[in-house]
Amino acid sequence: MVAGLLAVALRRSGYQVGVLDADITGPSITKMFFPNGARPGSSPLAILPAETRTGIRVMSINLLLESEDQAVIWRGPLISGAIRQFWSDVLWGELDYLVVDLPPGTSDASLTVLQSLPMSGVVLVTSPQDLAGMVVRKAAQMVGQVGVPLLGLVENMSYFVCPDTGKQHEIFGPSKAEAMADWLGVPLLGRLPLDPQIAALCDHGQIEHYAGDVFQSIAEQLVELAPDARKPVMPGT
Amino acid sequence: MVAGLLAVALRRSGYQVGVLDADITGPSITKMFFPNGARPGSSPLAILPAETRTGIRVMSINLLLESEDQAVIWRGPLISGAIRQFWSDVLWGELDYLVVDLPPGTSDASLTVLQSLPMSGVVLVTSPQDLAGMVVRKAAQMVGQVGVPLLGLVENMSYFVCPDTGKQHEIFGPSKAEAMADWLGVPLLGRLPLDPQIAALCDHGQIEHYAGDVFQSIAEQLVELAPDARKPVMPGT
Secondary structure (H helix, E strand, O other): OHHHHHHHHHHHOOOOEEEEEOOOOOOOHHHHHOOOOOOOEOOOOOEEOEEOOOOOEEEOHHHHOOOOOOOOOOOHHHHHHHHHHHHHOEOOOOOOEEEEEOOOOOOHHHHHHHHHOOOOOEEEEEOOOHHHHHHHHHHHHHHHHHOOOEEEEEEOOOOEEOOOOOOEEOOOOOOOHHHHHHHHOOOEEEEOOOOHHHHHHHHOOOHHHOOOOHHHHHHHHHHHHOOOOOOOOOOOO | OHHHHHHHHHHHOOOOEEEEEOOOOOOOHHHHHOOOOOOOEOOOOOEEOEEOOOOOEEEOHHHHOOOOOOOOOOOHHHHHHHHHHHHHOEOOOOOOEEEEEOOOOOOHHHHHHHHHOOOOOEEEEEOOOHHHHHHHHHHHHHHHHHOOOEEEEEEOOOOEEOOOOOOEEOOOOOOOHHHHHHHHOOOEEEEOOOOHHHHHHHHOOOHHHOOOOHHHHHHHHHHHHOOOOOOOOOOOO
16 A cells, blocks of 8 residues: 555656566555556567556556456465566566565565665555564564665554544554654654545555645655656656 | 464463464564563473463464564575474474464465465455455465365454444445355454554553453354364363
């Protein structure tokens, strides 16, 4: 969800954006962007990414399956092979940003992305639960060991605003995001509420309709932090 | 969380219970049970599981790390090897139930557990989001292909009860659990609320203090569904 909404925010800022879904055994990117399913573009030379309503280019294993419910029961080497192909054999075209969605954990998918793709950096996503925090600290250690820059931290599921009372409920406990960002030595890019609107948009392939400001701010900070991408082409210029 | 609370409920019913944490790269079981960390028991012959306050035996990669934040950056074959060792080289003693906590996805960890351990069955955990539902349907397909029985479905994060108004908020959308259980042909074992109390207990190693009824009901249904386990020894008999 964070990867998807980040891509939407970058696209709104005028960048050419792609999303590579590296979560081969739990892919969710296509469902967020395509209400009626999608297929990859066809070309005799390469795999073409599917293109969303606003022109974001997407590659996910789900584009290649007969049905989105079909399981991909693969051990690590096949998973790594698919991710490498999504990078090298897909005709992405000119992109300013390629957002790569990773599964949790520090095994084949994350390792392959960190070792085989020329990453500008990594954004870590945590939640207020210390259970999640611990797993994110493990991931941060892996990123450090591989030598890829950590760009920042996002806290998801931070709080729920009751629509009747307007009160914030910290369902997963008080936020630990500031402390964790300090500990990691990276900026806290944003805190995301538990928002029924986001959940519904994701389930209906309409993530590009999301209107919240927080992702626009996260995207702007990331553009500052990863300045090696090319200048945006604003629509109409 | 579901694996941990299920083990607690089975233990309360008088069974000898173990928990094998097969989520090698994102292990969370020890944190739920041990407020001050834990080490495995020591024996010249085998690895002994750590024992919780109420006598649940736990094995997790986190027991073997110097610090819980240490990353285990392993590709599939090492992950599979660790899981097989947790089953064959750990002196579990006499158990009625061994609850195995799996990571999401259909890759090495899940495959190894399904293929190498003599499973009575699998409990699938979903959420109301169709994004989660899709990944769970993929997992169900894997379980079917390997030939292990599906015992039932649990829906997590179903709703949040506002403490001020008592109203249920379906943050991740309306429940699809009944329809999904029908589709899978298994019973819906229970629906779990988003509960700040559970989150806090999990983070403080006090999951055994949880007093909700829903897990006792889930445990009773599972005992009926997997009757090949031995009869419980009630405390004091």
